[in-house]
Amino acid sequence: xxxxxxxxxxxxxxxxxxxxxxxxxxxxxxxxxxxxxxxxxxxxxxxxxxxxxxxxxxxxxxxxxxxxxxxxxxxxxxxxxxxxxxxxxxxxxxxxxxxxxxxxxxxxxxxxxxxxxxxxxxxxxxxxxxxxxxxxxxxxxxxxxxxxxxxxxxxxxxxxxxxxxxxxxxxxxxxxxxxxxxxxxxxxxxxxxxxxxxxxxxxxxxxxxxxxxxxxxxxxxxxxxxxxxxxxxxxxxxxxxxxxxxxxxxx
Amino acid sequence: xxxxxxxxxxxxxxxxxxxxxxxxxxxxxxxxxxxxxxxxxxxxxxxxxxxxxxxxxxxxxxxxxxxxxxxxxxxxxxxxxxxxxxxxxxxxxxxxxxxxxxxxxxxxxxxxxxxxxxxxxxxxxxxxxxxxxxxxxxxxxxxxxxxxxxxxxxxxxxxxxxxxxxxxxxxxxxxxxxxxxxxxxxxxxxxxxxxxxxxxxxxxxxxxxxxxxxxxxxxxxxxxxxxxxxxxxxxxxxxxxxxxxxxxxxx
Numbered sequence: 041x042x043x044x045x046x047x048x049x050x051x052x053x054x055x056x057x058x059x060x061x062x063x064x065x066x067x068x069x070x071x072x073x074x075x076x077x078x079x080x081x082x083x084x085x086x087x088x089x090x091x092x093x094x095x096x097x098x099x100x101x102x103x104x105x106x107x108x109x110x111x112x113x114x115x116x117x118x119x120x121x122x123x124x125x126x127x128x129x130x131x132x133x134x135x136x137x138x139x140x141x142x143x144x145x146x147x148x149x150x151x152x153x154x155x156x157x158x159x160x161x162x163x164x165x166x167x168x169x170x171x172x173x174x175x176x177x178x179x180x181x182x183x184x185x186x187x188x189x190x191x192x193x194x195x196x197x198x199x200x201x202x203x204x205x206x207x208x209x210x211x212x213x214x215x216x217x218x219x220x221x222x223x224x225x226x227x228x229x230x231x232x233x234x235x236x237x238x239x240x241x242x243x244x245x246x247x248x249x250x251x252x253x254x255x256x257x258x259x260x261x262x263x264x265x266x267x268x269x270x271x272x273x274x275x276x277x278x279x280x281x282x283x284x285x286x287x288x289x290x291x
Numbered sequence: 292x293x294x295x296x297x298x299x300x301x302x303x304x305x306x307x308x309x310x311x312x313x314x315x316x317x318x319x320x321x322x323x324x325x326x327x328x329x330x331x332x333x334x335x336x337x338x339x340x341x342x343x344x345x346x347x348x349x350x351x352x353x354x355x356x357x358x359x360x361x362x363x364x365x366x367x368x369x370x371x372x373x374x375x376x377x378x379x380x381x382x383x384x385x386x387x388x389x390x391x392x393x394x395x396x397x398x399x400x401x402x403x404x405x406x407x408x409x410x411x412x413x414x415x416x417x418x419x420x421x422x423x424x425x426x427x428x429x430x431x432x433x434x435x436x437x438x439x440x441x442x443x444x445x446x447x448x449x450x451x452x453x454x455x456x457x458x459x460x461x462x463x464x465x466x467x468x469x470x471x472x473x474x475x476x477x478x479x480x481x482x483x484x485x486x487x488x489x490x491x492x493x494x495x496x497x498x499x500x501x502x503x504x505x506x507x508x509x510x511x512x513x514x515x516x517x518x519x520x521x522x523x524x525x526x527x528x529x530x531x532x533x534x535x536x537x538x539x540x541x542x
Contacts, residue, residue: 042295042504044519096299132540139540147455156480163484199491203454203541204534207472207492209499211456221458229407233414241458242451248460249500252520253293269503276409283455289390289542290384290454 042268044143045072046253046261047080048199051164053262056094060183062086063263069073072265074184078192079218079266081250084169086262087176087196087214093168094158095122113138119153126151141167145282148200157260170196173214174277181216192265193218193275197247197254203290209253212243215278219243222273242271243278293519296323297504297512298331306343311434314514315339323516325435329443330517331458332501335420336405337513338427338447338465344419345409346373364389370404373417377402382542393420396533397464399451408511421447424465425528432467433464443516444469444526448498448505453540461502465495466529470494473524493522494529 047066053059063082066072074080088094102110102117106124110117112133120138124130127140133145142151152169170176177194184191196214201207212220220243227235250264298317304310314333318325325331339345353361353368357375361368363384371389375381378391382398393402403420421427428445435442447465452458463471471494477487501515 041297042500044295044500046292129315134540137540155484156484157482163482187533202492203535204539205462205492206497206532206534207495209460209492209495225424231408231414233407235407239458241453241456241460244456244458245499245502249293249498249503251296251496252500252517256501283453283457288455289385289388 042249044253044267045070045265045267046247047072047263047265048261049057050086050262053089055084055094057090058183059086059090060180060187063180064184064187066263067265070265074188074192074265076190076192076217077267077269079195079246079269080180080184080192081195081197081247081254081258081264081266082180083254083262084173084196084198084213085157085167087156087170087173087180088154088167091170091176093170094277095166095168097122097164097166106148109133109138115150119150119155122153122168123151126153126168129291139275141285144173144213145279147288148198152198152213159242169198169213173215174216174279177214177216177277191217195243195247195250195278197250199251210244210247210254211241212247212281214279215276215281217275218246219271220276220278221280222271224272241281243268243281293500295500295504296321296516296518298323298514298516299512301337301513304340305336306340306345308341309434310337310341310440311431314431315435315438317514318516321516325439325443325516327441327443327452327468328518328520330446330497330507330520331431331435331443332446332448332461332498332515332517333431334505334511334513335403335424335447335464336418337448338421338424338431339405339418342421342427344421346417346419348373348415348417357380360384366401370401370406370417373377373403373404373419375403377419380542392536393466395420395424395464396530396536398539399449403449403464404492408495420449420464425467425530426465428465428467428528442468446498446501446529447493448501450502461495461498461505462492463498463529463532464529466532468495468526470522470524471529473522492532494532
C-alpha cells in the first residue's frame with residue numbers, strides 16, 4: 041500500500057527561512073518520522089520563497105520584445121520581461137498563452153513564474169522558479185539527513201498545463217535521492233517481446249500523487265510525504281525528465 | 292491521508308469476460324470493500340481485452356499511406372494501418388514516433404495501440420483502445436454498483452509520453468462518477484487575486500497516483516483502489532480532459 045500524507049500547518053515562508061526546519065517541524069506535528077524510503081514532495085512555491093526568488097515588478101523595465109509579446113498575449117509587459125529573462129526560447133505566444141523553454145530546459149507556461157498566494161495584495165510581486173530545482177532538492181535532502189540521520193528523497197513539484205489535455209498536473213522540476221526517471225530499456229514482457237514502455241517518469245507520478253494531497257487554493261498544503269514506494273533503478277535528478285532539444289518534435 | 296492499494300491476483304483477461312466480476316473478486320481477495328468515495332483505476336489493457344479489442348495483424352492490409360508512414364517511422368505497416376483507422380489526424384511521424392489524434396480526440400502515440408503482454412508470443416496481435424473509454428468506465432461503475440449497492444468512481448488509465456518530458460505517465464482516458472476535471476475558475480487566492488491555476492486534471496492525477504501501484508512489466512498489476520480523496524465539483528467524464536481542437540497550438 042502507498043500512503044500520501046499532507047504536511048499541514050506550514051505557515052507563510054519568508055526569503056532566507058530555514059525550509060528544512062519548517063518541514064521537519066511540520067512532519068513532527070503530523071506525527072511522522074520520514075525515512076529514507078519515503079519521498080517528500082515540496083511545492084516549488086515555498087522553495088522559491090525560501091530561496092528569495094520574489095521579484096518586485098515595479099523594478100522591471102520591459103524590453104521592446106517584451107512589450108510586443110505582452111500585446112500578443114495580453115499579459116503584463118513586466119511579467120513578460122521576466123519570462124524572457126528566465127527563458128532560452130519562446131515556443132508559442134497567443135492570447136493568454138506564453139509557452140517558453142526555461143533556462144533549465146523545461147518547457148512550460150510563463151517560465152513557471154507565479155503570481156498567486158504571494159502574500160502581497162498589491163499584485164506587484166512575481167515568484168521565479170528556483171535557480172536549480174535539483175540542487176534545491178539536494179540541499180533539502182542533505183539538511184534533513186543531517187537532522188534525522190537519514191532522509192527521504194525530495195521532489196520539488198510544480199503544476200504544468202499540457203498541449204492536448206485540459207487542466208494542470210503536478211510534475212517534478214527538482215528531485216534528489218530517488219530515480220526521477222526509471223529506465224527499463226532491455227527488459228521484456230511476459231511473452232518475451234521487448235517492452236514498449238521503457239521509461240517511466242517516476243518523479244512526475246509521485247509529484248502528481250502528492251498533488252492530490254496538496255492544493256492550489258487558499259487551503260493549499262505545500263508539502264506531502266509519500267510512503268510505501270519501492271522504485272527500481274538508481275537515483276537520478278529531475279534533469280533526466282527534460283527531453284533533449286534535438287528530440288523535440290513540437291518546437 | 293490518501294491510500295493507494297493495488298488489486299493483485301487478476302489473471303489473464305479474455306475477450307467477453309465479466310471484468311466487473313474479476314475486479315470485485317480481486318477486491319475481495321485484497322480484503323477491500325470499495326465505497327462510493329473511493330476511485331477504482333483500471334488499466335486500458337484489461338478493459339480493451341475484456342471488450343474484445345484484440346486484432347490479428349495478419350488480417351490487416353496496409354494502405355499505400357500506411358506503407359509510406361511505416362517507412363518514415365520504421366514501424367510495422369499493418370500496425371500503422373490500424374493507427375490510421377483509429378485516428379482522425381497525424382500530428383508527427385518521425386523515426387520510431389507516430390503521434391496521432393485518436394477518434395476520441397485524445398492525442399497520443401500509435402493511437403494507443405498496444406503490443407506488449409498480449410499473451411501471444413507470435414507478435415501478430417495488437418490491442419486497440421476501448422471504443423469509448425468513458426462508457427467503459429460507466430459500465431464498470433454500474434456493474435459494481437449493482438453488485439455492491441454503491442460503487443467507487445472508475446478511471447480507465449493509459450500511459451502516455453509527453454512532447455517535452457522523458458518517460459511516460461499514467462493518464463485517464465475514461466472516467467465515470469468523479470470530477471475528471473476540477474474547475475476553479477472564479478475562485479481567488481489568499482490575497483484576493485484570481486487563481487492562476489483554475490482547472491485541475493484530477494482524473495489524470497489519480498491515474499498517475501494509481502500508476503505507482505501498478506506497472507507495465509511482467510509483474511504488472513492492472514487495477515488499484517485510491518481511497519481518501521475528496522474532490523470538489525461535480526462529476527464529469529474524461530472527455531472533459533481533451534483540449535478542444537481549436538485550442539491546439541501544437542498541431
